Amino acid sequence: MPRRLNRKCVACAELSVEDAIALHGDEGDGCWEPSKCHRRRSHYRHRDDNNRRRRRQGLAVKDGLLPSPTAYGAVLLLVRDGADQPIHAIGVEIWQGNQKIEAIAAQHTIGMRSRDIQTYLQELLGKLTESYGIAKFDPPPKEIPISQCPIPACPHTHE
Template sequence: MLDAAQARVLHGAEGDGCWNSKVCYSRRSYARHRDRKNQQRNRQRQEVIIELLPDKIEVFQALYYAVLVVYREAGAESIVHAISAQVWQGQIMVALVPPIHCVGMVPSQIHRYVKKLLELLENKYGICKFAAQERLDPQLCSIRPCIHHQDAIHAAL
């Protein structure tokens, strides 16, 4: 915030003695113009990304990939409520494996189901593993009747 003469007095021989003419001028200039230079760098990076995207994106439009959707509450120890899968080709969803309830299944049974699901996806689409796993809250489960929805509880009574 000080000009160079004031900074030299404060940090020079009469002050704390840390002033070094070889580096302090450039450091002060960098500090004064840091925001503007960073903004220019960010703009240049964004322009490069925008120019590269149109050429490369067409290659990915033909790729198939699958996303495993797991309905479970947040937390490492929570049980799996239901499992579903989505198959995508580029930006378009081409298939949806409907969810199944996993309540009552032991973990080995869930793993076995996921392996069979992957075998099916590999035979049909050439997908050998899931690209991503998405966790959804059990309240979003679309299966009816479901223990997480009041209509199922009232229907049983």
């Protein structure tokens, strides 16, 4: 919980430095401390502006007005009918913040064994690391049903 405002300091902050020292210094009530009072007076003088600025920054964060991240991310696209089914095709989307930068077209995995698929994925990651500095795919992969395979010459969808 924040501290309460010191009404005496708020009133003092509205005075000039000379008047404040005369009123609260050695010849006044004696509460003037140069090491603390200059900063405290500045705080009280600019308090409303600082709070307003802080609230505006908070609203900017909530409204999504922050700058987009500069780092890249890769989403793995798996075309299959379920997690327990074999992979039909593999593709990749490269994103930077909320913007899709590039898409690597999906490739069929027909005739590939699981080790061939792993080798293919490692090669893809190698290319992504060279081009964008991406070391791994962002989990979880995006799964697409075989009936919506994006490859135009797919024997399962375009008969």
